[in-house]
Amino acid sequence: MQQFLDFLQKNQQLILSYSVKVLVALVILYLGRWLSKSLTHMLEKALIHRKVDKAVVSFLSGIIQAAIMVATILIALSQVGIQTASFIAILGAAGLAIALALQGSLSNFASGVLIILFRPFRAGDFVDAAGVSGVVEKIEIFQTVLKSPDNKRIIVPNSQITGSAITNYSAEKTRRVDLTVGISYDSDLKKAKELLEQILKADSRILAEPAAVIAVGALADSSVNILIRPWVNAADYWPVYWDTLEKIKLSFDQHQIVIPFPQMDLHFKKEK
Incomplete structure (x- = not known):
């Protein structure tokens, strides 16, 4: 016990300094958690107000919340003296590998988000997009489903739609x-x-x-x-x-x- 007390007395300044860093790190974690919830809540309200599909809203909110929390944890770790450069390098390499493996799907996803946000057409519109014509049935995250005039279902990847001219025959009265x-x-x-x-x-x-x-x-x-x-x-x-x-x-x-x-x-x- 005496040895522990002697250790505390000799390292009082170091322990105090480290305690302050830990306290600051906990505050950073708390603020980051609060910020992630607030931003995702604001984003959800804005997207729902624009009548964006709930599945897309939930997916985007989850991605943004996870990104903010990862950044918050890295900042908190660096605050207590832990080197985060290696963590960032590992996350970057993993992100690059995933992006290369799923570049087609990511392109379709990004295009789906753009279609939902900017609304070049809506469900029920008759459009000509990506070289096909039909009535829009559903706008999904990775693809758009059309029904042709002769009642055929056409599934078009979203990246092909945003990468070509879109003619919306139902846009005007x-x-x-x-x-x-x-x-x-x-x-x-x-x-x-x-x-x-x-x-x-x-x-x-x-x-x-x-x-x-x-x-x-x-x-x-x-x-x-x-x-x-x-x-x-x-x-x-x-x-x-x-x-x-x-x-x-x-x-x-x-x-x-x-x-x-x-x-x-x-x-x-x-x-x-």
Whole structure:
């Protein structure tokens, strides 16, 4: 006992100094734990407010909380005099090895986070992305699930979506229907335009504003090409497209407006 007391008396300054370092390290651990919880809570509230998927919110929160706690532990260890350079080197090497092994998955994950945060499209939108078209069913962490118009499920890696152009056909409430119809040079151009105006006015799905455009687009080799550009609600795009083409054909046939088509002349040579 006397020896222990002598040890304490001789090393009083060292013990006091080390105790202060341990106390500071414990305070750092406490503050780091509090900071990690506060930041992850704020992040969760912000992401949930943006209607981000709960699985993604939980995953991101866990990663950020773990990163803050690892940094806090390293700072606390260095405070008490433990060299942390070797720990940092080991963590760096392990992180590099994991990143190289999972670079494809990490790329898909990062792309999924960007899609969820910036919302170039939402579930239910009809999009053209990564060379495929379909209605978005689900946006997951590593992939996006689309359903094609012919009811096929298409699973696209998120990195392919963010790495290519995205066309969102559902982003705007209205769309313009682009049609081109050719008539023969012998047909009555004014009559054809009048018939087209009547067809568009008779369709209640076609919007009054912006006004539809009917104009000559080109004097082609075998036809006068007329451009028809009505505006419709996005949901009416394809029904109006198909119905208008059918009405144009029937109306032109009824009023003798000829729609030219490619023809081939065959010449037979009789051998004598």
